[in-house]
Amino acid sequence: MSERKPGWRELPRGAVSTKSSKDYKTGDWGITKPEFDRDKCTKCTLCHFYCPEGAISIGEEGHPSVDNDYCKGCGICAEECPVSCITMVITI
Amino acid sequence: MKKQILMGINGDESVAYATKQVNPDVVAAYPITPQTIIVEKYSEYVADGEVDTEFVAVESEHSALSSCVGAAAAGARAFTATASAGLALMWEILYIASGLRLPIVMAVANRALSGPLNIHSDHGDSMGARDSGWIQIYCENGQEVYDACLEAWRMGEHLDVQLPVMVCLDGFTLSHTMENVLTLQDEVVKAFVGEREFIEVEGHAGKTEFRLNPEVPLTMGPVDLQDYYFEHKLQQVEAMDHALNVIPEVDAAYEKISGRSYGLLHSYMMEDAEVALLGLGSTMGTVRYVVDELRKEGVKAGLVKMRVYRPFPSEALIEALGETPVLGVLDKAISFGSPGGPLFEDVVTTFFDEAERPLIADYIHGLGGRDASPKLLRGIFESLLEIKEKGNVSHKVNYVGVRTEVR
Structure with a gap:
């Protein structure tokens, strides 16, 4: 986060967000990322619905994948997966 | 009008x-x-x-x-x-x-x-x-x-x-x-x-009314x-x-x-006042009555009513009271453990760096609806006259109209 941020005179009043949350990448907050075992996955999509960030999307074949720009590594997906096909892997 | x-x-x-x-x-x-x-x-x-x-x-x-x-x-x-x-x-x-x-x-x-x-x-x-x-x-x-x-x-x-x-x-x-x-x-x-x-603000979806x-969606309070x-x-x-x-x-x-205007503060009988009370709210109506009485008796009393407390009108206050020799501040609240009532603290801070400033004392009164009677306010003016006489404030913070012991 080394870009120059605007000063108080420049920022819009009312503390409105100048960026969409999509522009605010939070992927570097966490220390773990999910890895999916495609052989065990039953394509139930529960991980997609449980993800608080909306970072897990379901591909055309029905398999989940994670967007690491936004995943904070909370591990809720791994906890909720009924067939334990998600492993949280330490990334640092 | x-x-x-x-x-x-x-x-x-x-x-x-x-x-x-x-x-x-x-x-x-x-x-x-x-x-x-x-x-x-x-x-x-x-x-x-x-x-x-x-x-x-x-x-x-x-x-x-x-x-x-x-x-x-x-x-x-x-x-x-x-x-x-x-x-x-x-x-x-x-x-x-x-x-x-x-x-x-x-x-x-x-x-x-x-x-x-x-x-x-x-x-x-x-x-x-x-x-x-x-x-x-x-x-x-x-x-x-x-x-x-x-x-x-x-x-x-x-x-x-x-x-x-x-x-x-x-x-x-x-x-x-x-x-x-x-x-x-x-x-x-x-x-x-x-x-x-x-x-007009510029949010994530562009310029829009706030x-x-x-x-044009906006995110407020994230x-x-x-x-x-x-x-x-x-x-x-x-x-x-x-x-x-x-x-x-x-x-x-x-x-x-x-036909009515109030300003940030309102001065009454301040042109030549030697002792003055500054305060907020309804008490100031009674202070006006007491100032009139004292004036009839030859006492140069005055008052400044602060209508706008936030933002604090420091400049107007200095203008209204800078030349007044003695000022009593009427606080109708206690700030426990502080150096004085909230209004007193703000007033003292305002005048601290001024070359010309009044001697200032705090009078905390009227808590829980305790009456601020003309008699009580007259007593405060008497204490201000005493300060003027002595040239210094011996008790900065005074609790007035409260019983200490009755024996």
């Missing part, structure tokens, strides 16, 4: 009547003594179809102000009223309303905070909220209450200000006391308050971390500074239609 109608109404009714004439989009309020009449009266106006207001009968004051925040964010004019414990329950939302720059208007019928339980007037409730980022106006009488409840909208909604406004009226002394109040006609009020204006609108929060607080400081200029402008515009 426009035609006016004389009404016999109490302070709470003055709030309700003025607000009826403003006809805000949303009123969300929870009744609490001594503010109850405002809510009762306003719900009658709603039931009788005299206003277009959406009245939200909420389950708590936290919800009352939260509803106002939501309504104001959506672009509505929103009003609420409370007192004492009700204001305390709003605490969290007070800072949200000002931090989100929502020009809500709220009447506070000043009442002591529990415990022990007391329903009568002092400034303990609103003084605690003095740092919450709201403009605070203290009223001396029913007329001032009515006038402030109209002016408040234009003060808070001014594009350079955009802050919520608290109109403070002493519980019972003003809220429940019937007085003659000159009221403007509905159409005159309507023209004076006009429509709410919006600043209100929630699905066409998490604001180490990298932005401080900047947003500076903007609130700037808005308070602007309010010091805007309030007299609004007051001048109001004078044109009503």
